Structure formats: C-alpha cells, structure tokens
Amino acid sequence: MGSTIIRMEDISRHYEMGEELVRALDGIDLCFEKGEYSAIMGPSGSGKSTLMNIMGCLDTPSRGRYELNGQNVEEMDDDELARVRNREIGFVFQTFNLLPRMNCLQNVELPLIYAGIDTRHRKERAIAALERVGLADRMHHKPTELSGGQIQRVAIARALINTPSIILADEPTGNLDTATSNDIMQIFEELWKAGNTIILITHEEDIAQCTRRTIRLRDGRVESDIKRST
Amino acid sequence: MNRELLLQAFNSLRANTLRTILTVMGVAVGVFSIIAVMTALEAIDRSVATGLSSLGANTFELQKYPATFMSGHGRGRFTNRRDITYREGLLFRTLMEGKARNIGLQVATSGAQVAYLESATNPDVTVFGADEHFAAANGFDIAMGRNLTGQDILYSRNVAIIGDEVRERLFSGSTDPVGALIKVRGDVYRVAGVFVRKGAAFGQSQDNLVVIPLPRHLARMSHGKSISITVEAPSRDGYQATIDQALGAMRVARGLTVAEPNDFELRTNESLVASFREFQQTIATGAFIISFMALVTAGVGIMNIMLVSVTERTREIGIRKSVGAPKRSILQQFLLEALALSFAGGLSGVLLGTAAGNVIALVFNLPLLLPWFWIVISLLVSSVIGISFGLYPAFRAAGLNPVDALRSR
Numbered sequence: 053m054g055s056t057i058i059r060m061e062d063i064s065r066h067y068e069m070g071e072e073l074v075r076a077l078d079g080i081d082l083c084f085e086k087g088e089y090s091a092i093m094g095p096s097g098s099g100k101s102t103l104m105n106i107m108g109c110l111d112t113p114s115r116g117r118y119e120l121n122g123q124n125v126e127e128m129d130d131d132e133l134a135r136v137r138n139r140e141i142g143f144v145f146q147t148f149n150l151l152p153r154m155n156c157l158q159n160v161e162l163p164l165i166y167a168g169i170d171t172r173h174r175k176e177r178a179i180a181a182l183e184r185v186g187l188a189d190r191m192h193h194k195p196t197e198l199s200g201g202q203i204q205r206v207a208i209a210r211a212l213i214n215t216p217s218i219i220l221a222d223e224p225t226g227n228l229d230t231a232t233s234n235d236i237m238q239i240f241e242e243l244w245k246a247g248n249t250i251i252l253i254t255h256e257e258d259i260a261q262c263t264r265r266t267i268r269l270r271d272g273r274v275e276s277d278i279k280r281s282t
Numbered sequence: 283m284n285r286e287l288l289l290q291a292f293n294s295l296r297a298n299t300l301r302t303i304l305t306v307m308g309v310a311v312g313v314f315s316i317i318a319v320m321t322a323l324e325a326i327d328r329s330v331a332t333g334l335s336s337l338g339a340n341t342f343e344l345q346k347y348p349a350t351f352m353s354g355h356g357r358g359r360f361t362n363r364r365d366i367t368y369r370e371g372l373l374f375r376t377l378m379e380g381k382a383r384n385i386g387l388q389v390a391t392s393g394a395q396v397a398y399l400e401s402a403t404n405p406d407v408t409v410f411g412a413d414e415h416f417a418a419a420n421g422f423d424i425a426m427g428r429n430l431t432g433q434d435i436l437y438s439r440n441v442a443i444i445g446d447e448v449r450e451r452l453f454s455g456s457t458d459p460v461g462a463l464i465k466v467r468g469d470v471y472r473v474a475g476v477f478v479r480k481g482a483a484f485g486q487s488q489d490n491l492v493v494i495p496l497p498r499h500l501a502r503m504s505h506g507k508s509i510s511i512t513v514e515a516p517s518r519d520g521y522q523a524t525i526d527q528a529l530g531a532m533r534v535a536r537g538l539t540v541a542e543p544n545d546f547e548l549r550t551n552e553s554l555v556a557s558f559r560e561f562q563q564t565i566a567t568g569a570f571i572i573s574f575m576a577l578v579t580a581g582v583g584i585m586n587i588m589l590v591s592v593t594e595r596t597r598e599i600g601i602r603k604s605v606g607a608p609k610r611s612i613l614q615q616f617l618l619e620a621l622a623l624s625f626a627g628g629l630s631g632v633l634l635g636t637a638a639g640n641v642i643a644l645v646f647n648l649p650l651l652l653p654w655f656w657i658v659i660s661l662l663v664s665s666v667i668g669i670s671f672g673l674y675p676a677f678r679a680a681g682l683n684p685v686d687a688l689r690s691r
Contacts, residue, residue: 110604110684131608138606149601149688153297163605165286210605 056119057217057249058084058107063116064272065102076102077113078272084218084251089244091252091260094269100253101222103269107251108141108220109133121217138166142211146223148203150195150210156182157191160210167214181209185239201232208239218249225259237262287611291618294591302623305587308580309627309667312573313660314635319569320656321639323562325648340383340515341419342525343549344374344532346508348557363545365508368500370535374511377531382524384514386419387496388412391503396444396492397465398452407448408491409466411499411509417443417477419512427460427475430495434474438497442471446479447489466492469502482647525550577663580627581671588620588675599679600687613680620672621665628664632657 065077077099084090094100105111106118109125112133118125120140128136143149150159160178169177182188185205195203204224211219221240225233237259244250252263260266268275295302347360371387378385388410395405410416414430417423425446434441442464444452453459462473471494480488500507511532515524525548532546592599599612636657640650 105685108604110688131610134603134606134608136606137604143604145688149597149604151598151601153293162602166602166606166608166611171285214606 055086056083057086057088057121058082059117059119060107061117063103063106063113063118065099065106065111066114075272077106080116080272080274082267082274082277084249086217086249087244087247088265089240089250089263090265090267091254091263092267092269093253093255093257093260094275095255098269099272100255100269102272104220104222104251104253107218108143109136134166138163139214140217142214142216142219144204144207144211144219144221144224146226148195148200148207148227150203150207152195155192155194156187156198156206156209159195159206160191160213163210163214177213178209181213182206184212185209199232200228201235204228204232204236205239208236208243212243212248218251219243220251220253222253223255224252225254225256233259287614287618288622290615291622294595294619295622298591301587302626305580305583305623306627306630308583309577309624309664310631310634312576312580313628313631313664314638315576316569316573317632317635317653317656317660318638318642319565320653321636321651322642323565324653325639325643325651326646327558327562328649328651340518340521340524341551342513342515342521342528344511344513344528345547345549346510348547348549348553360547364536366510366536366546368496368509370532371509371511374528374531374535377534378513378528381516381527381531382513383516384415384419384512386412386415386512387509388416388512389496389499389504389507389509391467391499391507394467394492396448396452398462401452403448403451403490406490407466409499409503410491410493411496411504412493413496416493416512419514422480423478425476425478426458427473429475430493435495435497438495438501440469440471440498441474441495442466443475443477443493444473445477445489445491447487448492449476464492466494467503486647577667580624580664581667584620584623584668585671585675587623588616588672589678591619592616592675592679595679596682596687596690599682600684600690603682603684604688609680612682613676616676616679617669617672620676621668624664624668624672625661628661631664632660635660 060080060082063077063080063082064075067074067076080099080103092100092103102111106113109120109128112126112128116126120136123136125133125136137143150156151162154162157175157178160181161174164174164177179188179191182191185208187202187205187209190198190202190206195206198206208224211221219240224240225236228236240250240252241262250263252259254260264281265277265279267277344366346363346366368387375385375387389412390408390410392408393405394407394409396403396407412430413435414432417429424443427443430441430443433439444459444464449459452464453462459473459476463470464473465471471492477489477491482488496509500509513524513528515521529544529548533544536545538545602612636652639653643650
C-alpha cells in the first residue's frame with residue numbers, strides 16, 4: 053500500500069450536555085493508507101458519526117492530533133477546513149443531502165463552484181461524473197424525480213467530482229432496499245478498484261463484509277481493527 | 283462565481299414567490315411615495331419656471347391677499363383689511379404717472395359660463411374686470427378686433443375681449459367672433475376682440491378668459507370686491523425703484539399715516555416662486571419622512587424574512603458547507619438575496635412612483651419627466667437597507683456549525 057492519508061493520534065471529542073461531559077470519542081488512534089477500503093462499525097452511540105465528522109473536517113477534535121494528507125487539521129480555521137472538505141473529502145450521506153431545488157447536474161457541480169472552476173469545465177466534469185455512476189441521461193431531473201438509489205448515485209457523483217483523497221460514506225445504504233444497496237456497493241467496489249480510498253460507516257454486517265478492513269468502535273474507543281485481503 | 287450566486291439568489295426567491303412579493307412590496311411602498319411626490323413636484327416646478335417667464339419679467343402686483351399657495355396661516359389677518367377700491371386704483375395710477383410702463387387695474391371672477399346662440403362654454407371661464415392696460419400688463423396680444431379703450435372704461439360699455447379658448451368653444455372656424463353678442467352671467471356683451479393664444483402655465487390654461495370693463499364688472503359681478511393692481515416697471519434696472527415708488531404711491535392712495543404698516547401685499551415673481559418653494563419643501567419633507575419610515579419598516583420585514591429563510595434552509599447551508607462552501611460564500615449568498623429583495627422593491631417603487639407622478643403631471647397638463655436624482659437615491663437607499671438588514675441573518679447563516687446544520691430537518 054501507498055502513503056498514509058489519515059493519521060489520527062489520541063483523538064477525543066467531548067460534549068457538554070448540561071452538567072454532564074459526554075465522551076463521544078475517547079482516545080482514538082487510527083491510520084488509513086491510500087487505496088484502502090474500510091468500514092467503521094459499532095452500535096448507536098459508539099462514536100461512529102462523531103469520528104466521521106472529524107475525519108471529514110466537519111468538526112474538530114477536543115484533543116489529539118489529526119493529519120490529513122500531511123496537513124495538520126486540528127489547527128485549521130473554518131475557511132481552511134472548508135477548503136479541505138472541498139478538495140480532499142467526498143461525502144456520501146445516509147439521507148443523500150442533495151439540494152432539492154437544483155437538478156442533478158447542478159447538484160454535482162456544486163463543489164466545483166466553491167472550488168472556483170469555470171462554467172464550461174464544471175459542466176464537462178459533472179457530466180463525466182454522472183456518466184460514471186450511470187445517470188448521465190437524468191442530469192436535468194431534480195432529485196425529487198428520482199428513486200432513492202438514483203439519488204444516492206447522484207450523491208456519489210458529487211462526492212467524486214473534485215477527485216478527493218478520500219470518500220466518506222455515512223450509512224450510504226441505510227435508506228435503501230437490498231437490491232439497490234447491492235448496486236450502490238457495486239459502485240463503491242468499482243471506485244475502490246479504480247484507486248479511490250473509501251471509508252464506510254455502517255451497522256450492517258454484510259455491507260461491512262464488502263470492504264477490506266473493519267474497525268469496530270465501542271464507547272468512543274477502537275474495539276477491534278481487522279484487515280482482510282481478498 | 284458571482285453569476286452563480288446571483289442565480290442561486292434568484293432561484294431561492296422564486297421558490298417563495300408570494301413571500302418574496304410581499305417583502306418586495308414593503309420596500310416598493312416606501313420608494314413609491316418619495317418618487318411619486320418628487321416626480322409630481324418636479325413637474326410642477328418646471329411649469330412654474332415656464333409659467334413665470336410668460337407672466338412678464340418686470341411685472342409685480344399689489345393685492346389685498348398675499349400669494350399663499352397652501353399655507354393658510356393667519357388668513358384672518360388679511361380678510362379684515364379694507365378692500366382695494368377702484369377709486370384707490372385710479373388715484374394710484376395718477377400718482378404713478380410716468381413712473382411705470384404700464385399699470386393695470388383688475389378684478390376677477392372665476393367659474394362663469396359664457397354663451398353664444400346655442401353654444402356655451404363650461405362654467406369655468408374667468409371673467410376679468412379690467413381696463414385698456416390689462417392686455418399689455420399681462421402679456422396678451424390682440425389677434426382679432428381691438429383691445430379695450432379708455433372710452434369703453436369711462437362709459438362702462440358692455441364690450442368684451444375673449445381668450446382664444448373661449449373663442450374656440452363658442453365659434454366655429456368660419457364665424458367671425460368680432461361683433462358677436464355673447465352672454466356672460468346674465469348680461470349681454472359685444473365681442474370687441476380676441477386675444478392671441480398664450481398656452482398653459484401652472485398646469486392651467488391662460489386662454490379661458492373674458493375681459494370686460496372694470497367699472498362694469500364691479501357693478502354687475504363683483505360688488506365691492508377688492509381689485510388688484512398690476513405694474514410693469516419701465517426696465518429691469520428700474521424694477522426695484524419702481525416697486526419702492528409703487529409702495530409709496532399705494533400708501534398715499536390708501537390714506538395710510540406714517541405709523542401704519544402696509545395694509546396690502548406686494549406680489550412679485552420672486553415672491554410667487556418663494557411661496558411655491560416653501561410649499562414644495564413642506565411636501566418633500568413630508569414625503570421623505572413617510573418614505574424613510576416605510577423603508578425602515580420594510581428593512582425589518584426583510585430581516586424577518588431572511589431569518590426565516592436561514593432557519594428553513596439550515597440543512598441547505600449544512601450541505602453547502604459539507605461540500606466546501608467557505609463562510610464568505612454563504613454570507614454573500616444570503617446578503618445577495620436580501621439585496622435582491624430590496625432592490626426589486628426599489629425598482630418597482632421607482633416604476634410605480636414615476637408612473638403615478640407623471641399621471642399627476644398629466645392631469646395638470648405638465649410635461650412628463652423622470653426624476654433621475656431621486657431614482658438613483660431611492661435605488662441606493664433601498665440597496666443599503668437590504669444589505670444592512672440582511673447582514674445579521676447572513677452572518678447567522680455563515681456562522682452555522684456544519685454538523686448541527688446537517689442534522690437539522
């Protein structure tokens with residue numbers, strides 16, 4: 053395997069809920085190499101989502117050291133974090149999170165707008181990304197006119213558009229039926245084979261089995277970390 | 283990038299058409315009132331400038347009442363004055379002998395109907411009682427027939443000079459009005475002449491008039507009414523001197539002692555303009571205050587709607603942030619929306635206001651115009667309102683935490 057993309061040392065995230073201090077993450081040490089395909093598992097409240105928010109630079113740790121592609125993330129301000137999310141991270145959410153008033157093309161283009169790419173290149177790249185998930189013929193439809201599986205494929209196209217270092221998917225099949233889930237997992241498999249680094253969060257064992265590494269969290273700590281080779 | 287923001291702003295405004303229109307209306311009302319009033323005032327202002335120049339530059343008037351336009355303060359002070367009588371007018375003229383180019387004595391009754399055979403005018407003709415100097419003092423030339431003569435006045439003959447508009451209404455093209463018998467307020471007059479058409483001033487026709495000898499008017503129509511005296515100075519340079527002499531002569535004619543103040547008013551073009559300006563100022567200030575309050579209210583409305591919009595679109599903001607929107611972009615997006623709202627309001631206010639102002643101008647027969655200065659000011663002010671009241675909601679949107687924003691429904 054190649055270079056390290058994510059290096060986390062002693063990452064903690066504490067919330068104050070009234071008087072009580074909630075330790076959502078409590079000393080996580082993790083590394084992800086370029087080209088890895090991993091799943092993060094764990095019961096509700098184990099800190100999966102918090103971990104993903106920190107990995108995705110949506111949130112910053114209360115303590116610890118987080119290096120993304122050699123950059124020290126925990127020292128960044130809001131706008132630097134936004135730039136990292138824009139260039140380095142591709143999010144896929146359980147609830148899809150497309151903008152309902154925009155058509156698929158515009159949704160996929162959105163990260164490129166914030167990257168300052170001009171209109172013509174934006175459109176070319178967005179169409180290419182939609183082709184990659186097999187939805188080029190639906191690019192002028194709005195998300196409300198598509199099925200759940202199609203919407204998630206648009207979301208994947210959006211995640212891919214800026215060729216991120218890492219794709220973070222939070223329960224990407226959580227709202228989909230089994231057949232559609234398999235389609236989506238197929239796309240992730242292809243993306244991984246094309247050299248992308250992918251981290252899935254899931255609580256479904258069979259989804260986790262599609263990946264090559266499973267990390268189990270419990271109470272904000274890493275319980276197990278098993279790599280498989282296929 | 284900016285084009286994108288603009289598109290986004292318009293799209294989200296379009297998505298809430300009714301709400302957008304209602305918010306826009308607030309600004310529109312504020313801008314409308316100032317633009318409508320300013321357009322109308324400017325139209326009237328222009329016609330005052332043209333109207334005054336057609337009155338004769340070196341002319342002034344002596345009257346019982348001052349040239350009040352609307353400010354009716356202390357009207358009673360003037361009503362209690364003695365009327366200026368015809369006798370005083372004649373005495374004044376004698377005293378001013380050789381000191382003025384022209385002295386016209388006159389009295390006017392408005393709302394008269396003039397009839398000839400089967401045709402009649404509307405009851406809106408002004409009947410002047412005057413003498414042979416009226417035409418010259420008021421800048422009228424004779425188009426047909428003759429002017430009034432000293433003899434007409436002396437013998438109080440029932441002759442009349444008619445304005446061109448009266449001629450037009452009573453006589454068909456082929457009929458010669460001179461010598462025709464017309465009926466004015468129950469009396470019969472022979473048309474002696476017709477004035478050359480003068481056109482409109484102050485938005486009013488100056489040709490809808492009949493002039494009859496002053497003694498006859500006083501006897502038949504304006505029993506004991508106060509007359510007014512029009513004086514034309516011999517030259518521009520001697521204007522002020524003539525005014526001084528006229529004031530002195532008038533005091534003598536009225537029999538005032540040294541201690542008594544003038545019990546008559548001097549009306550000059552300047553005093554006319556000044557009293558118009560005073561009236562204009564009052565209306566403009568009123569319109570300004572109303573507009574300002576309306577705009578502040580509209581600004582609060584914009585702020586309110588933008589706060590609602592931020593709350594409703596928290597998730598959208600979260601999505602945008604998750605794909606890498608920096609604070610600045612979110613801030614710009616919401617500011618631009620607020621600006622679009624207020625600018626659209628300003629623009630519609632300008633359009634409606636200009637239209638309404640020009641309708642007023644049309645009613646008064648004044649030329650159409652665009653109040654550029656006020657249009658620019660209004661658009662600027664409404665933009666400033668939009669940005670300043672949009673600032674807080676925009677900062678709130680930009681400052682949202684992406685994790686919390688994404689979690690919101």
